[in-house]
Ligand code: AMP
């Protein structure tokens with residue numbers, strides 16, 4: 001069959017690598033893709049938001065199955081656009097992708113269906129938000145309602161700071177229309193864990209757990225990024241935590257969406273915080289995490305196409321989802337200055353070192369081929385270096401060793417990805 005993947009990051013490279021292992025697949029397209037994806041798929045220069053061009057391309061090439069990797073097109077209704085043309089597509093429809101697209105929606109859903117999350121209030125008026133802050137406890141968390149490249153969350157320690165936050169989100173529109181509404185919620189403490197799941201509208205199958213490192217610098221310092229590295233599984237995601245989430249969070253979310261007339265088919269990403277009062281939902285995403293996908297997918301034993309087809313067909317209950325009994329660590333190689341200002345166009349050397357090395361992966365995020373056919377940097381996050389190991393410690397040592405195989409000017413990485421596992 002022919003498969004089209006929509007997106008261009010490390011996550012889409014990891015998805016493409018899994019799809020390439022499926023015996024059912026003989027051709028992969030990726031729109032728009034990147035230089036690494038181009039080694040296993042044919043990249044087509046169509047943007048992820050160009051729905052008409054994408055559906056026309058899928059029809060013209062007789063694509064059998066399309067996988068949407070990114071949040072923006074999902075929230076914008078790309079799945080509805082494909083379905084309207086009779087094309088088979090993996091991902092939630094617009095009315096279900098709102099689970100990620102509106103934080104106010106997801107908070108109201110959790111409240112209505114008693115799914116554990118931080119206490120909150122929604123606001124669509126800045127004056128009311130400011131008045132509410134006067135009697136609030138600090139720290140407090142401000143969230144722009146809509147998509148904001150993972151940057152729309154402000155943790156404010158004082159009233160002064162929070163007032164400035166409301167000003168920048170709702171009045172100065174720092175995150176554009178994402179800030180037309182906002183959520184103000186209770187600050188929680190605890191360890192964070194990401195759990196991704198496959199969902200077919202009624203049945204949910206969770207994948208192995210992972211932990212991201214969102215801050216730019218070692219010791220969780222610096223600005224929030226898209227993610228600087230991940231490990232999987234999380235040793236803090238115990239059987240007890242899993243039992244709790246199965247009972248109160250996972251199926252409850254899927255049932256709530258169905259009850260609202262918004263059946264969810266695709267990936268639900270549960271961002272959880274393990275608080276002293278039990279696990280609570282920090283956020284939902286409607287797609288694989290990036291770079292969570294880079295540690296979770298290499299450990300998945302199933303044929304990804306079979307699982308995704310089961311989600312679309314409503315037969316996920318018949319799938320036995322299995323993961324390897326090992327560990328994986330992903331270290332992101334970024335351009336120095338990310339997430340603010342960084343240079344592009346630096347030649348990347350050493351990529352050939354990954355050839356034929358079992359258990360090592362070099363997922364491309366921001367890369368392209370220049371006019372002379374060299375791999376050059378083309379984004380803030382450049383590569384995701386993933387390695388497996390029998391244990392988390394072994395996987396981490398392997399990933400950091402492999403991170404040295406590749407060089408480019410201004411290469412930057414965190415050196416403490418997975419440090420938390422030493423505490424176990
Ligand atoms: P989100 O995009 O909603 O996951 O938020 C980004 C990050 O902000 C999370 O990964 C947490 O580290 C932090 N965060 C979000 N909500 C809260 C909260 N209620 N309490 C404490 N930290 C939070």
Ligand code: GLY
Pocket residue numbers: 150212226227285288289290291292
């Ligand atoms: N790594 C976090 C995310 O994909 O949203």
